[in-house]
Amino acid sequence: MNQKKLLLFLVVFFCASVHAELPDEFKKFPEACRPENVALKIIRLYVNSSESTTPVTYPEVCSWFGALRFAKISNDKKLLEKLENRFIPILGENSGAMQTPNHVDNTVFGVIPLQLYMQTKKEAYYDIGIDFADRQWIVPANPSPGNAEKYRQLSEKGLSWQTRFWIDDMFMITAIQSQAFLASGDVKYINRAAHEMVAYLDSLQRPNGLFYHHQPDAPFFWGRGNGWMAVGMADLLTYLPEDNPNRLRILEEYRKMMNALKNYRNEEGIWNQLIDDPDAWTETSGSAMFTYAMITGVKKGWLDVDEYAPVVRKAWLALVTYMNENGALRNVCVGTNIGNTKQYYLDRNRVTGDRHGQAAMLWCALALYDTDSNHSVVNLCSLDYEHGVLSPAFHPEITEYTCYTCVGENIITPIITTPFYGSKVTGTDPIDIDLGSTTSTITVFSMDELNNKVYTVNFVRGNYENYTDKILNNDFDLAPDPTDCSKSVSVVPEVGGFDGWLKSDGTKDTAWRPKNSTCKQFYGWTCDLSLTGSSTSQGINTDASNKHGDWVCWVGGNRSSYSEFELSQTINDLPAGMYKVQCLFAVGSGNRKNNQRVFANNNVQYYGSPSDYQNNLVSGENYAFAGHTSFEENKLAEMMIYVDIKAQESLKIGVRTSNKLSNGNTVKQESPMFKVDYFRLLKVDPTHASNANLAQIILNVGELNFSPQTLVYDVMLPAGTETVTAVPVPVFQDAVISGGGNVDVSSGSGVFSIVITSPDGSVTNTYTINYKVDSDSGEKTVSKRIIYSVVDNKLTVKGTNAYTVYNIHGIKIADVKTDGLEATVDLMQGVYIVKTKEAKTFKIIV
Structure with missing residues (x-):
């Protein structure tokens, strides 16, 4: 066992170390689109769901697997404990939920105990998971005569007896075998997965890089079916050693698929139920899988960052708009067997909260999650009081609030959610407001406890009475x-x-x-x-x-x-x-x-x-x-x-x-x-009920000098801005907001309009922002003090005493000290990151 643990350490260390810095497009998302916030919503839905008493099916496995991986990279021990506690009963009183590795969709269950083993080092989990992986290549005893011949032929080709040549399989098989490789350090598992993948590529991939649902019975480019292939290749390449003879072939076909997908996006920037049919409806589970595969490719350096990072950002922002307030993704195609007509796929039902979609969105959040920066995240996700009315409505970036309490309510308790289960928070005890106005502070700490944020709530006796x-x-x-x-x-x-x-x-x-x-x-x-x-x-x-x-x-x-x-x-x-x-x-x-x-x-x-x-x-x-x-x-x-x-x-x-x-x-x-x-x-309070004002509009780029009484704004955006997101925050949380969201300003301008209706429906206000993108004059403003320009391959930075230039791989190119004067750097064509002494960081293209 000691040798196995050493191999596990080396494999996990190697795979974890292959990590490129996230491009700018993968950062600075609007609050609702931040990967950790999306992940939290999805994980809470899963953790709070009923535990299965019948064999756990693969959609739940995919959600469980994603949650376990998120617990690992976020170092959230409390989340890991909750996820492990769902598995422990399966070994005893809830044994009916245990799967049997007798089919490709059932064998993938083994990724759960393997992930649990890698995070807890409990040998029982390893034994269960590795058995699932092994039995995928052990032909069952006494098969029927027809199956016996089929299994013999597959075995002679080095393929699993569970091989069906359905595109769904290329996540199911590669996932369990890759996790077995990571847990054991034995390359036979990852080599099996790669060999299997090449066989599927030979059989199913079309010249355009996409895959039929099934050849020859279902010659259609079904979205989620292709999504399984995209995720399967991306994850396999993540763990596949560089010297594996099949690696270059898989990487080539992966890139071919990503290029095809890039060209088949719909107007929203995501994909349809049938990928190549512009009249088909938007399907979100396949879209999330494609987005995940592209995020992985950009981070690993397999895909060009300038070409694919903007594609990913637009897709992610579009996908988040399909999530409801509880974190359930809509427009997810129901489970779909192969069909022999195009109409069959177009007529499939669309559902909300199905785990095919939940898992894929969680994977995207997992891939976008920046471990280094998010360990310092200190926001609350929500704050409320059952017997009080908060003003303004809660937003994580707003830290000062007034809470209007009910007449006769003397004890009031905050209701909060944090980005992580393991987040440390103080100041959440019940507040005694019997003496009248008082103030409370809630402090939330980052996971590494090196940073914190303080939310201050001033309690005021309001004109509210509880008649429940x-x-x-x-x-x-x-x-x-x-x-x-x-x-x-x-x-x-x-x-x-x-x-x-x-x-x-x-x-x-x-x-x-x-x-x-x-x-x-x-x-x-x-x-x-x-x-x-x-x-x-x-x-x-x-x-x-x-x-x-x-x-x-x-x-x-x-x-x-x-x-x-x-x-x-x-x-x-x-x-x-x-x-x-x-x-x-x-x-x-x-x-x-x-x-x-x-x-x-x-x-x-x-x-x-x-x-x-x-x-x-x-x-x-x-x-x-x-x-x-x-x-x-x-x-x-x-x-x-x-x-x-x-x-x-x-x-x-x-x-x-x-x-x-x-x-x-x-x-x-x-x-x-x-x-x-x-x-x-x-x-x-009738004056609160009839209030249709915003307290703030928060932009992810640009500056806006907001006043609740000002309804029209003109905002200049930095040169190069293609999309801008405005988040309206009402004075009172029950106000109804419609309109708004992401605005495309790639043409150089755009308009944001939002209608806010008072809680009682009696008053309506419309806020409008006219966006204009600054023209590229050669000089670009990074902050109010720092300006740069690139002319004839020469970079000039003003307003700083020193700056450092890195290439896109993080290698230092130049250290420049200006002493307040202009200083230039000669650069070759390419993409560079510039970090100034004042810690302002920006990207340039030469």
């Missing part, structure tokens, strides 16, 4: 008392003599169901259960991944005729004023995706976006849209409605839905039609 206690059973943890239906008991089987917990056959249920109870109704809530047909699929259970407390309410049915179902509660004796109603809400996909909406009197908020309700909006209501893109029946999302209550007016709140689809067709009800939890009611 007026909502009966707001958290759905109560059921009617069977002895007196006007009273309640806790939702626990033993309370109330199992009333509502027994099935028709008398056995104990895992949910409380009103139709099986004495009172035939939810406690505190009113609905007509006859509108759900004969189904008993309504009640209170635990089936939601992010519920508040222990329980969640769900309603399903089996009625086929059209019906409009309502779950409601009426609240009386509220003081007049503006109120905010909130709850957690989940809606499924397919025929479960109807016109589900939360309501407060006549104001409603639909779960999705306007495009999700083409022919099933209900007239007569004042509607808004939450804009959620992930339709998953067990994943609750925040809903919010503002409603103005007049004197002596009642407030009716709840959920409405019908069984009508967006196309107008009525379908049979399914279960669940919706899930709902944790209703809250807050009386808000």
Whole structure:
């Protein structure tokens, strides 16, 4: 074992040391696009997801594998612990989740224990993972006569018996064999992978560099199928020794593929479901895989940085726009077998949050992540207070806030997320504001603890009042008392003599169901259960991944005729004023995706976006849209409605839905039609509710002297700028923002317009930025003091006493001391990095 550990050290050291400095295009992303922030969202979704009790499938393996690799490069020990804790039960009480290496898609599971071994050095993980890799080349005993001949022929060619010549295989096989090489140090594993890759290249690659999904049955350039090849080649080349006889061939075909992909991008800068079909829809999982392969190639020096780095940046920025607020990627093609018509691929469903896409986006973030600079990252990712309103809305680069607290709320606790699970944060204890105004500081430290950032929050008694206690059973943890239906008991089987917990056959249920109870109704809530047909699929259970407390309410049915179902509660004796109603809400996909909406009197908020309700909006209501893109029946999302209550007016709140689809067709009800939890009611400050101002606009390039009352700006951008991103920060977080994002200024100019609507919907403001790119006059401004020019291969830098010139590989070319005078350097044609004494760094092209 000692020899194996030495080989492991040498292999890992060699592979880790092959790392080029990231080009400028891979840095300075807008906050929402920073690789660590994207990775955090995706990883949190995965870590918080339910653990599989059946054999773990390859899409989850890919997400798990990416999260483990991110834990390694970010040195996040707490994340590693969480990921290891998902695996440990598979060796015992959750053994049903263990895979069997009997198919290419199943054998890739072995990368998980191999990664765990390399990070924890626990031998049990090595033994499991290496067995998976070995058995990929050990022909099964007693195969059928037909398979026996096929396996014999493959074996004679040195190929795995799992070889199918499907392009998907070239990630699955190369991943497990490459990880076995890294874990063991035995080159037989990486040599196998390379030999297999060349066989697939010979069989499947077309003259244009791309790959048919399957030859000859599916002669189509399917996006994600090609993505597996792109990632497989990029990762294999990363670990393949320079002296491997197949390396140059694989590198040549990899470059041919990357060149073809570069030329097939759509207008967004990413790729379509069918790569060569300009009329096909944008598919994000394949696009993320291509982006990952290009990032790897640029970093390793296989691809020209000036040619491909801008392609990568545009693709990454476009892909992030397809992620929702929770980190789920949309426009992901569902799992796809080979098809024999073009239309088959064009008609494939597009889903959100599928792990094919989640894993690929995580890989991109992993590849863009700059270990050196990110160990000094000190931002919070989010900051909120449950019983307070933060102003301005949180942004990681803004460090001064006011929190308006509710009347009567004396203890307030911050709710934060950090870039890494292992980030050290102080100042997160509950704050006692009983004495009135007070100030709190939250300090977040970098992973190396050499840097920190302090966020200051000033607490002020606001004109807010919490009326959540007026909502009966707001958290759905109560059921009617069977002895007196006007009273309640806790939702626990033993309370109330199992009333509502027994099935028709008398056995104990895992949910409380009103139709099986004495009172035939939810406690505190009113609905007509006859509108759900004969189904008993309504009640209170635990089936939601992010519920508040222990329980969640769900309603399903089996009625086929059209019906409009309502779950409601009426609240009386509220003081007049503006109120905010909130709850957690989940809606499924397919025929479960109807016109589900939360309501407060006549104001409603639909779960999705306007495009999700083409022919099933209900007239007569004042509607808004939450804009959620992930339709998953067990994943609750925040809903919010503002409603103005007049004197002596009642407030009716709840959920409405019908069984009508967006196309107008009525379908049979399914279960669940919706899930709902944790209703809250807050009386808000009317001046805050009607505020439609921005507190700041943050640019990733250029300078803007912002004032909330100024609606139009002219911004001059540095010469050479091709895209600019503006991030608007509202004064109050509930304001609705539309428009904005990335602006293409490659033509020399561009316009950014953003519309902000006040939380109560009564006021709207439009902010506009007119961008103009500075013309290249020969002199370029790096900062307010430092200016450089390149004329006749001579570099001149003004405004600094000293600077150093490096080539693109990081080799020092010249050290220049100017003593405040102009000094020139003669340079050959090429790309150079200049670092001044003041630590200003910029790239030049000669």
